Amino acid sequence: MQFKDQIDFIRQHMKRNKLRVATTILAATMGCAFLIVLASVGFGLHQTITDDVLDNNMVTQIEVAGKSDGEAEIPPADIPDAELQQIKEMAHVIAVVERNKPEAETEIVIGNRSTYSQVVLSSMEEEQKAGFALSEGKMPSKAEEVVVGYHMAERLLTEAEMEKEANGEEVAGFAGSLIGQTVELELTPFTAEGEEAVEPSTWEFVVTGVAKEPAKDWMTDAGIYADSSWGPIFNEELGLEKGYENILVYADELQNVGGITNALKEDGYYVYSVTEELGTMNVFFNGLKAGLIFVGTIAVLIASIGIFNTMTMAVTERTREIGVMKAIGAQPKLIRKLFLMESAAIGLIGTALAVAISYGISILANWLVPIIILSSLGEEDASGMSIVISTIPWQLVVIASAISIGVAMVSGWRPARKATQIDIIQALRQEM
Template sequence: MRFWDLFSLIIENLNRRKGRVALTAIGVVIGTAAVVLLVSLAIGLQKSATSNLWGINDLSRIEVYPNYGEAMMVEAKIGGGGGGGGGGTVSNQKLLTTSALADIALIPGVQKVIPRDYLMGSAVMKAGTLEAWTNIMGIAGSDLDDMGYLSGQGTLELRKGTAIVGSWVVNNFYDPKIRPGQEPPVPPELMDQRVKLVLSKWTNDGQEVKKTITLQIVGVLQEMRNEADGSVFVTMEDLTTWNEWFNNGKRINRNKDGYNNVIVRAESPEVVVDITNQINELGFMAYSPQSTVEGINSFFTILQIIFGGIGAIALLVAAIGIANTMTMAILERTREIGLMKAIGATNKDVLTIFLGEAAGIGLLGGLGGVLFGWGGSKILNVFAMQYLASQAQQGMLGSGLSAVTPTWLLLFAIIFATMVGFLSGLYPALRAATLEPVMALKYE
């Protein structure tokens, strides 16, 4: 039997019993819609949970801190400061020296090793009459693209005497002469502006010494949802010069003192956990958002399976419905089956026709279920948005809860529903195929 003949015969047969096919398919529609809706909800919950984690937007990134030994570990973890010229008295300390960076770069899967350093003193940024306390960060290599940062305005290339600012920096500016009751100032436009950076330190006899540097702002980053948003980036050379000024001119030796902090970028998020473990084995303190995300993901995968399983129970009930409908159809059409065999249908032909009809009911139900499940998740999202909006009015921060329905889920649901129909039709179709023709023809 040719495929098209088989297909058209199946359609004709289903069309003969529209009402019953529709009723049976409704069972599959409910089951499939439940699977789609519940799994969409679980995926939505997962997305919302991971996107709300601070700084987890870049999963191929590993932060590495020096290991200052037992006593200083806590401090190192929090601030990453105090490194630069730190003493070498603790024996098990591991600093991020030039040779250490070379070791890390040799780990398979490592794409880039980017050292960062912080300013070892206080600095105030001045734009016109406004001032801001800022977090100054020096980046080796001078290209913020290497860090995975995205440009909002201007460039990502740093040069001597230039700076690139994070997206929130502009909001940190305040008017030092503001009086109580006055409106806060409008945030300044920083792009392409020259700003002043005032560094200050105290001499041994308690005198404040200031140094003013002019910086050209050449870029503003997009919101990265990590520490970059509040930072001002400068070249490592500029930062080293200023740190040496804080250090009373004493030169910083990267081979000995190392860097405050190193960002390692992996070739892909899959290798991140492995690289993190290897860096930790070298004695440094590596942290990757990927390991956190993996833990969260495995929790949500279980949640998806549980939610999907609840929907699958409805599909199981639908499967029994299909089996029942097909068994009834075969009883009613026994003579027809006998006739089909008399006019030349093989057992395989009969089996294929009835399996096709059962799978067809599954497919129809699957298509309907996907439509309802997908529509349901959209409606759910509308209600969730309204709820979140009302929460926001009350001053509460919404978590962005929503159902997310990926294409693979829709395709999977349709294929799964068709498979359910196919499997439910197996027993009735086998019965039909093995009917004795003479008995079938005489059936009343």
């Protein structure tokens, strides 16, 4: 019997019992769709959290929190310049930024407006290499020039506006551009309880640029960025020790972050990068996705009961037909193949329908759930939502299809084997 004839044979028998076959396909569809949709939630949550991590971090940034020399712990501020130079010379490292924050209360004053902020001392040249971005203006070219945070203007208030803000009223802040404005930087050393207060010192700077808006709406940047050469001057004037230092290493591309991170760890540095967080999350979510696929597979196994019953009844109803086939020379191998092909066809049709339905449910969930969440929060615009509830990668489709079709064929194996064991004489004696 040619393959085309085998297909026609199966099609005719499936048409003969349309209702029973249709309900069996429906059960297979529901089981496979449940598997895909359930697992897609795990993939969706993984994507959402991964995107959130990547949005909230400089993906090529590696933070150095100190070093161990085997005997003592070395804080970032005490790491020798020679060692930092060695890090700069590592492959795929484009910049090493040392950010220092003086241990002093910082007040920014422009005319009759002021705000309390944080001064960050850093090498402007290294910041440019690292990709420090501006929303307007340019990077400083002189020590007397600074860059201010994106939200600095709205935080510069008069005394009257401060009172209004304290009463819950909205205030506008500084109107116009800060570029070219002269700002007074007033630093007052922190004092412990009981110590005599120290008089503040004031320096003047010219604003040349405004930093780019932070990635997230809830982030606020009202800092002031000055050249690191001011560090010794501030410390000497105010009698301060070297302030808190943050060392940031920048890779040229994301795929090189892991290699640099591992190399620094081997040299005794305490480091953190986005790859560390992603690695931990990947372990957790891979376990979650495997668990969801396992639970979904149970639904497919339940659906396989229907396929087993359908194929068992098909063998019983076709006993005489099987006897005739054997009488005219059909081999048991061919008979078994026909029934396995029929069970596989049920699984294949059910899987195809399940994949189509699953994609529809996924699209609907990703559109509807953010709206429901916003409604519960009293919001109206969903354009800012970045929640992915469900995503269906091709790997999930392949896994679910293999499980569904495989289970369907296993369910038809015993009925197919039973068909090959039917006695020819008994089969031909059976009434039509």
